[in-house]
Amino acid sequence: MARKLPYSTGDIFAVPLRDHGYALGVVARADGKGIVLGYFFGPRAESIEGLPEVRSFDIDSAIKVCRCGDLGLIRENWPLIGRVESWDPGQWNVPDFCRDGDIRVVYDGDSLEVSREERLDPRECRRLPQDGLEGAGFVELKLTRLLAV
Structure with missing residues (x-):
């Protein structure tokens, strides 16, 4: 049985960056057992109060997508810090990921478990987000680097 979580899909949250400021995140999926598919957005804001009151997003502008x-x-x-307006999980796809430079990994949209793996041209694979399960601290470090000023 899934545990009662303090968040749900469609929630918007602030991610503290390691040097200063915050980025935005959206819970696109959650397996109920500790794994979230997150979409992350810039630009950096110096305080939580400075984050834009965004209620709708262009998912193509995400600077990072990861499990x-x-x-x-x-x-x-x-x-x-809020919720996406008119939350529709169908508009927040679970992207394919790249593992080991030439393996496309496809995850089930509900369980976030691998549903299929297949070989892919390395050039195409490099265009996909990197596969893996990242810890919260790693996500903070990566976003800090991506939003370096």
Whole structure:
């Protein structure tokens, strides 16, 4: 049985960056057992109050999409700050990921478990997000680097 979580799909949260400021995240999927598919957005804001009151997003402008642990959300280090307007999970796809440079990994949209793997041309694979399960701290470090000023 899935545990009662303090967040749900469609929630918007703030991710503290390691040097200063915050990025935005959206819970696109959650398996109920500690794994979240997150979409992450810039630009960097210096404070939570400085984050834009975004209620709708262009998912193509995400600077990072990944499967990650939900510890930042559970411990409230990634505070919830709102919800996506008219949340529709169908508009927040679970992308294919790339593993080992030439393997496309396809995840089930409900369980976030691997549903299929297949060889892919390495050039095409490099265009996909990297596969893996990232910890909250790693996500913070990666976003800090991506939003370096």
